[in-house]
Amino acid sequence: MVKRTTFETADCPVARSVDAVGDWWSLLIVRDAFDGSRRFGEFQRSLGVAKNILSARLKALTDNGILELVPAGAHHEYVLTAKGEALFPVIVALRQWGEAFSFGPGEPHSQLVDRRDAKPLRPLEIHAADGRRLTPVDTEVRKLA
Known part of the structure; x- marks a missing residue:
């Protein structure tokens, strides 16, 4: 093996x-x-x-x-x-990505909803410390010393 x-x-x-x-x-x-x-x-x-x-x-x-x-x-x-x-946001991100890109129009699938109001979650977003929404072009990887 x-x-x-x-x-x-x-x-x-x-x-x-x-x-x-x-x-x-x-x-x-x-x-x-x-x-x-x-x-x-x-x-x-x-x-x-x-x-x-x-x-x-x-x-x-x-x-x-x-x-x-x-x-x-x-x-x-x-x-x-x-x-x-702490993996919850990872699972939600994968789920939301799958909902957006893995099903055809009208194709049935499961959906994660808020227990309190039974409404779908808002799409996850990445925000800067000051609250700005970030995209990949707004970030870079820096090595820590």
Whole structure:
């Protein structure tokens, strides 16, 4: 089997983030955790993924501090940690990008809505410290010393 490249020591935050949650199964597990899945069987039914793959991804997410395995009666459940909950904007951004670019006109899909008023969320935007909306041309990457 080919060994996966690791970016755990890369100096780029994006590379390190991808190393922690960068495969589709892991991101879909995190998505399902936000949607309320907590048990192995719930993730397995939702995703239809092979048990060995799911086990490996859940272990990696737990080892990376994104999920925590907690006792729940005779079973254990996977719960998002604060580090895992901090992925919420990432999941929302991927969802909104998918809604905008992955479906044809009128094609049905799911939509994330505010529980309070059942309205769709506003598109995520990136803002400067002074509140200005930023686009890619307004930013640059600078290395920290």
